[in-house]
Amino acid sequence: HVQLVESGGGSVQAGGSLRLSCTASGAPYSTFAMAWFRQAAGKEREGVAMVDTDGSTTYSDSMKGRFTISKDNAKNTLYLQMDSLKPGDTAMYLCATISGPCSLAVAALWADYWGQGTQVTVST
Secondary structure (H helix, E strand, O other): OOEEEEEOOEEEEOOOOEEEEEEEEOOOHHHOEEEEEEEOOOOOOEEEEEEOOOOOEEEOOOOOOOEEEEEEHHHOEEEEEEOOOOHHHOEEEEEEEEOOOOOHHHHHHHEEEEOOOEEEEEEO
16 A cells, blocks of 8 residues: 655745655555646646656646656655746645556546645745
8 A cells, every 4th residue: 555645845936845754655656647636625626737757847838847757766755946936826735656657637537546645835
């Protein structure tokens, strides 16, 4: 059984940066594709970024150039570096393991394990 724990969220002013972490236990990261999702209040969950087992990455268009996904297999940790944050980035951010080949748009359907989420709040 895989357990995922996110950390690193918080409150930041627009233009600031945060780095989220997602640490796994129960299975090695190297065997999973991993993704970050976010869900704002009253909105549907959306894919933010995904990293495949070969290290290839995919980003949502609205985050491309501002967010960077990476993983450290030795530490079993997934990261999301978020720069130039905007108030519209305010949401609960969650990480998940992805079990099959898929696009970011449908990655939530292929998610096996989810973390509990970490809140990011961006103020003006």
